[in-house]
Amino acid sequence: QDVEISALKKINLEKLENAIHLQSELLKLTSNPNRSARGVIIESKLEKGRGPVATVLVQKGTLKVGDIFISGSEWGKVKALINDKGKNIKIAPPSFPTEVLGFDSNPLAGDDFIVVESENIARKIAEYRKHIDIQRKNTVNKTNAEKMFDNISEGKAAILPVVIKADVQGSAEAIDNSITKLSTGEVEANVIFKGVGAITESDVALANSSNGFILGFNVRAIPQARDMAKRDGVDIKYYSIIYELIDDMKGLLGGLLKPIIKEEITGNVEIRKVFSISKSGKVAGCFVKEGK
Numbered sequence: 502q503d504v505e506i507s508a509l510k511k512i513n514l515e516k517l518e519n520a521i522h523l524q525s526e527l528l529k530l531t532s533n534p535n536r537s538a539r540g541v542i543i544e545s546k547l548e549k550g551r552g553p554v555a556t557v558l559v560q561k562g563t564l565k566v567g568d569i570f571i572s573g574s575e576w577g578k579v580k581a582l583i584n585d586k587g588k589n590i591k592i593a594p595p596s597f598p599t600e601v602l603g604f605d606s607n608p609l610a611g612d613d614f615i616v617v618e619s620e621n622i623a624r625k626i627a628e629y630r631k632h633i634d635i636q637r638k639n640t641v642n643k644t645n646a647e648k649m650f651d652n653i654s655e656g657k658a659a660i661l662p663v664v665i666k667a668d669v670q671g672s673a674e675a676i677d678n679s680i681t682k683l684s685t686g687e688v689e690a691n692v693i694f695k696g697v698g699a700i701t702e703s704d705v706a707l708a709n710s711s712n713g714f715i716l717g718f719n720v721r722a723i724p725q726a727r728d729m730a731k732r733d734g735v736d737i738k739y740y741s742i743i744y745e746l747i748d749d750m751k752g753l754l755g756g757l758l759k760p761i762i763k764e765e766i767t768g769n770v771e772i773r774k775v776f777s778i779s780k781s782g783k784v785a786g787c788f789v790k791e792g793k
Contacts, residue, residue: 502524504517534562535562536561537562537616538561538565538568538614538615539559539613540557540559540564542573542611542613543555543598543610544556545609545610545669545670546607546668546697547698552602552604553604553606553607553608554601555601556599557593557598557599557600558596558597558598559595559596559597559599560595562595562616563594563595564582564597564599566591569618569622570601570617571617572608572613573612573630574633575627576623576626577605579601579603580603581603583599583600583602584597584600585598607670610671660688660691661688661689661690661753662691662693662714663680663691663693663715664693664715664716665716666695666697666699666700666704666720667695667696667697667718669697669719672743673718674695676695676716676746677692679750680747680750683747684754691713693707694707698720699720700715700720700721700723701725701726702725705722705737709733709735714736714737715730715735715736716738718741718743719740727766766792767792768793769791770788770790772786773786
């Protein structure tokens, strides 16, 4: 079917909904609500005060608060369910999108979401999947700048390993697609890992083992990872505007030169509270964690 719509002008939205209902009736699409929930991760993000949050589309069964689940290599217990209007709900039936709180860390968009019987089962599955992920990461081919230039002189494509960390899974996917398209016959960008959340020691270790570097979009490295990167000579590039990131990557892939922009961190503070003052605007009360 084909339905021309505009969310901005609110054209044919009801027609689209009717078309979806008609299609589901013709295809006899049904789902059993009286079983353990199963679904897919649409998006995940890291929110201050709430931790890792994922948007889950329930495909089968009914998801309830308190359910034990496994998603990708992560597991957890549903602490809260929030609907599209921002209200807390107790159950999410089939075909229902809901935000789920209770993850240990952020899953990846497209990961499965399966409710299991107990924490023991969830933990074992998560440990096995993490073991497989670690093995996959360890198979990354090591490289260096000299080898890249040798490959270029021999007419072979040089590979530039990149680790991407972002605040939202959608941003990580967009950056991955953008820099992959920048690859040329001489230089190829290879995203060896992308994820959500702060840059950790494991990210630095992965970049170091492959002689790559890390792109942080709207996230920062934790102090331990920052110290480790400084010690091992791993470059971490921070960005908050995706166009600047893409422009720098164009320059980098064009001549295998480091981006001109370099951020020297002289201090690290934690924002404790933000105050609104009529004449001055927003004022943040901060606690200096390190440096000046």
